[in-house]
Amino acid sequence: MLEQGLGELWVSGELSRVTLHTSGHWYFTLKDPQAAVSCAMFARENASVDFVPEEGMKVELLGRASLYEASGRYQLIVSEMEASGRGDLQKQFEALKAKLAAEGLFDEMRKKPLPKVPQRIGLVTSSTGAAVRDLVEVLTRRFPHLEILLAPVPVQGEGSARRIAAAIEYLNQRQELDLLIVGRGGGSLEDLWAFNEEVVARAITASELPVISAVGHEIDFTIADFVADVRAPTPSAAAELAVPEEADLTRMLGAEQRRLVAALRDMMQRLQIRFERLADHPVFREPAQAVKLYRQDVKQLKRQLAVVLVEAQRARAERVSQAGLRGGHTLERSLQQMQQRVDEAGLRLRHGCDVQRRDRRRRMEHVERQLVLLNPLAVLSRGYSLTMRGDGSVMRSVAEAKVGEAITTQLEDGQMISSVKEFKNRAGEEDG
Amino acid sequence: MVNKKESFEEALKRLETLVEQMESGELSLEAMITHFEEGSALVERCSKQLTEVEQKIEKLVKRGDSLERAPFDAEA
Structure with a gap:
């Protein structure tokens, strides 16, 4: 009677005495502060419940009252179960x-x-x-x-x-x-x-x-x-x-530091190589050579300058002649003539000098030879001698001599003083 | 401290930038040296910062009307 009268209804309360039977059926009591009712939820129905009922869980159930004849008590046959508030x-x-x-x-x-x-x-x-x-x-x-x-x-x-x-x-x-x-x-x-x-x-x-x-x-x-x-x-x-990881961080810092040092070292090496290449340049290695090169340059420049100057002069001369100035030619010619005369005079002068000098030398040599021949002393070397009286006059004749007179004989290397014992003329006559 | 955090990360970022610039090989020797000095200082600062902070685990506890720090024991 009750089963028919009540039909299906929603009830809410707290679960207790939950039994999950090995048959798959669930048995529990639903209670609220005022009342409690036994419930059964069969395996076919509870398969669609997405949570496991636990003691004390607040739920809402859809079920119908049914008389359990074995105990003579009514129980609720549950077809749906929801956790309270979950939907909310x-x-x-x-x-x-x-x-x-x-x-x-x-x-x-x-x-x-x-x-x-x-x-x-x-x-x-x-x-x-x-x-x-x-x-x-x-x-x-x-x-x-x-x-x-x-x-x-x-x-x-x-x-x-x-x-x-x-x-x-x-x-x-x-x-x-x-x-x-x-x-x-x-x-x-x-x-x-x-x-x-x-x-x-x-x-x-x-x-x-x-x-x-x-x-x-x-x-x-x-x-x-x-x-x-x-x-x-x-x-x-x-x-x-x-x-x-702190260890990773420390490693990273270390790596950055190494890159830092490597980058600097690389640059220093590159600079070193460049520097060495420069230091190896002839200018630094052999300064003298370099100076020579510069000097050659200067010479070359000088030559070029000279060429330029000549060129400039020629150009100027050309301009002068082009101006049609006869005077230019005349002047040039007269200058040339004057030059020629000067040259000729010079030649003559030099020639004259030469002749004169040769002549003088010849005459001097002649005099010299004469002098040598004339030198009275010169013959003495050949064994001749001079005889002089006491007053130094040279005796030329035996007639000039007197017996006992002191005479001086001049030889090449000195004088002898002797006295005349006797004298003979060429005829052999004795005087005295 | 927000500033300190930024300074650490910025130091790290700055360090990476410095190294990249140095590795590009486009710096003058003077710039290279200032970069190196700055980078080395950053490495030192970062390393120091990593180690100078002591491990400290604390919790806030209510004392009267204010919250205060107190040592925290995970097992408690």
């Missing part, structure tokens, strides 16, 4: 997503680049749980010289969204950080719900600091993920995205 949450999610997308908050253009080498990172997450442990561990392993500031917040439950948003704002105000990581570990849609609330999305959007979102697992997408500058699938992944 999904609807809210889609609505907010559409709204923020329409505002352009998901645009790639809005996204801030992450700092390559952040040194101070802010975390907005629960101070307990796996998420914060993973974050700190990976961050400090990759980049040992790092400051981490945690803003502890509840990440689920009443008021958590407002606390998360406030923490994001606060860390921005402190102006000491380079980057924020906002997130939590995995959980149900309800657990992650704070990250789907508009207040959190607005706080992330307004953040001056770049924000990495790290909510739940790989498969969980929240509104926070859409508005964050970078979405990390997990907290560990967020830490890896946030900081470079």
Whole structure:
């Protein structure tokens, strides 16, 4: 009677005494503060339920009352089961997503680049749980010289969204950080719900600091993920995205330094080679040679100058003659004649001088020879001698001599003084 | 500190620019030397900056009306 009278109806309440029977059928009690009713949901119906019923879960059921004859009690035969509010949450999610997308908050253009080498990172997450442990561990392993500031917040439950948003704002105000990581570990849609609330999305959007979102697992997408500058699938992944490996950075610096030194060394080598090539130039190696070259140049220039001068003179002469100045010719001719006369006079003069000189020399030689012949002393060398009286007069005849007179005989190399004993004339007559 | 972060990354970027210019071989010797000096100073500064920051993990705690820093122990 009741079965027919009530028909199908929607009821809501909390699950308890949930039994998932190996037969595939589900048995549980639906209760609310006032009453409880036993329920059965057979395998054929519960196959379309996309979650596993748990103790305490709030659900809405579609079913009809039926008498269970074995116990004599009524129970509810359930044909559909929905988690309470889930439909609402999904609807809210889609609505907010559409709204923020329409505002352009998901645009790639809005996204801030992450700092390559952040040194101070802010975390907005629960101070307990796996998420914060993973974050700190990976961050400090990759980049040992790092400051981490945690803003502890509840990440689920009443008021958590407002606390998360406030923490994001606060860390921005402190102006000491380079980057924020906002997130939590995995959980149900309800657990992650704070990250789907508009207040959190607005706080992330307004953040001056770049924000990495790290909510739940790989498969969980929240509104926070859409508005964050970078979405990390997990907290560990967020830490890896946030900081470079310090060892890589140090290696990179070292490489830059080596390039710096190499570039300078290269240039010095190039300059050295150029310098040596220049220093090897003849000008520096053999300055004397270079000077010689210059001197040759000067000579050449002189020659050219001379040619130019002659040319100029010739041109001038030509101009003079071209002017038809007879006087020019006359003057030239008379000059030539005068020159000729001077030349001739010179020749004559020179000739005359020569003749005179020859003549004089001949005469002098003649006199000289005569002088030699005339020199009385000259004959003495041939054995002749002179005899002089005491007064120095030369005796030419024996008649001039007197016996006992002292006479001087002059030989070539000296004089002898002797006295006359007797004298004979050529006839042999003796005088005295 | 935003300034410090920028200075580190800008230093790195500047260093790369300097090295590229030096490697182009188009600098005068004077420019080469000033580039080298600036680059060396940047390397030193970056290295120092990497090591001078101490690892520090803190959390904010409420004290009265204000938030303060306090050491953070991940196991707590």
